[in-house]
Amino acid sequence: MTNTALLRPATFGVEAVVDELVEIRRGMAALQAREAAVLARAVEVVRAQEDVPGPSEVRDVPLRSMAAQLGVALRVSDRTVQRQLSDAVVLTERFPGTWAALAAGEVSGAHVRVIVEAGLPIDDHDARAVFEEAAVEVARRETPGRLRPAVRVLAARLHPLPLAERHAAAARGRGVWVRDLDDGMAELIATLPAHLAHGIRDRLDRYARRAIDARGGAGAGGDAAVEAMLLDEPTVHDTRGVDEVRADVFADLLLTGHATPEVSNASTPEGEAIVAHVQVTLPAMTALGHDTTPAELTGRAPIDTATALRLAGTASGWDRVLTHPVTGTVLAVDRYRPSDQLKRALRVRDEHCRFPGCRIPVRRCDIDHTTAREHDGPTELGNLAHLCRRHHTLKHHSAWRVRQTPDGILHWTSPTGRHYPDRPARTLVFMPDVGPDRGGVIDEFPAPF
Numbered sequence: 001m002t003n004t005a006l007l008r009p010a011t012f013g014v015e016a017v018v019d020e021l022v023e024i025r026r027g028m029a030a031l032q033a034r035e036a037a038v039l040a041r042a043v044e045v046v047r048a049q050e051d052v053p054g055p056s057e058v059r060d061v062p063l064r065s066m067a068a069q070l071g072v073a074l075r076v077s078d079r080t081v082q083r084q085l086s087d088a089v090v091l092t093e094r095f096p097g098t099w100a101a102l103a104a105g106e107v108s109g110a111h112v113r114v115i116v117e118a119g120l121p122i123d124d125h126d127a128r129a130v131f132e133e134a135a136v137e138v139a140r141r142e143t144p145g146r147l148r149p150a151v152r153v154l155a156a157r158l159h160p161l162p163l164a165e166r167h168a169a170a171a172r173g174r175g176v177w178v179r180d181l182d183d184g185m186a187e188l189i190a191t192l193p194a195h196l197a198h199g200i201r202d203r204l205d206r207y208a209r210r211a212i213d214a215r216g217g218a219g220a221g222g223d224a225a226v227e228a229m230l231l232d233e234p235t236v237h238d239t240r241g242v243d244e245v246r247a248d249v250f251a252d253l254l255l256t257g258h259a260t261p262e263v264s265n266a267s268t269p270e271g272e273a274i275v276a277h278v279q280v281t282l283p284a285m286t287a288l289g290h291d292t293t294p295a296e297l298t299g300r301a302p303i304d305t306a307t308a309l310r311l312a313g314t315a316s317g318w319d320r321v322l323t324h325p326v327t328g329t330v331l332a333v334d335r336y337r338p339s340d341q342l343k344r345a346l347r348v349r350d351e352h353c354r355f356p357g358c359r360i361p362v363r364r365c366d367i368d369h370t371t372a373r374e375h376d377g378p379t380e381l382g383n384l385a386h387l388c389r390r391h392h393t394l395k396h397h398s399a400w401r402v403r404q405t406p407d408g409i410l411h412w413t414s415p416t417g418r419h420y421p422d423r424p425a426r427t428l429v430f431m432p433d434v435g436p437d438r439g440g441v442i443d444e445f446p447a448p449f
């Protein structure tokens, strides 16, 4: 087979494979829903039985007995079954809309877990119903990975307790643990406020990328390595992957207080310290104290207003983001230089690569003209989008096609002609009751640590 034959889309048979897989997954989702209904019925049977009088540890004996019967029949532990029984009750009783979407094969078991995990703390029945409706709508068209931050923000808005209060309680659970692994390894686990954890990870990332950029072609076994071998000189051959470099810098920074060139392999020029960046979106009305819509660690999780305001105080500047009052589409970002303004607006709108399901953050993406410049595609918001390297290549070297509509939606068409719209993250969740002003402020700035 020649190269050109490989590049040509093999449409023959692909359509049938896609159809069949979609059908199989729908069937699996429907079966999972049916299983949950049967498990919930088992609990109903238990509930209908007489209460066992006595101390609390014997009161759930009927449930344990049921779990044991099912466990033995299925050859799984009765503890596992008991957990599945309670999960089934939660799903069918508290999230009936999610269960129905699973039964219809519209969402997967993974989507269901994300929705239930985020929505479970909402005690109020009506608030949970509002949450569920919006969450299922997002789940119908996004991956579980993209669904998670969207439903977290949604749940935080609907939670009866203010986020600040919940955060204060949760922050008391912060700490550092070591868990031993095999082969002389161990895990160091730190539970931290989200902005600190993401800030630490971002700084490690920046060190690692610089270290890898600095070694250039030689580290990958290029000419320099060959030359050194011919000259019979010992080769210092850095082949560490980005995860390894991150881990080395992490240990180095904590043990010595700074990243040494030997370990991090990143010679940092004087006065050019690598600092962590976090990006925060703070609704204007919240900043002014007129609303309680929580701020957000952009694309990650909601954070409490006090933390967001404190971070805001350290920022050198903010961008004002004007969003459409109904759809949440980013309309404009106030800025000084037009090219910067465009880039910033695009960053705010996209948050991550705009291929369906991809979550590579914009700072590691290319800006792509949806319609190429040589085909008269203009350099404006409605014709630009972030694509990661993988999906940029896919767009240019495969039969995937894409066009963009003014609402920022990228309409992808697969080689076999299937249509997949990709919506900007900020328009994923539409909440009718958050008031007319959805304008926010946003910026990326060095984190104060």
Ligand SMILES: [Zn+2]
Pocket (backbone or CB within 6 Å): 353, 354, 355, 358, 359, 360, 387, 388, 389, 390, 391
């Ligand atoms: Zn991508």
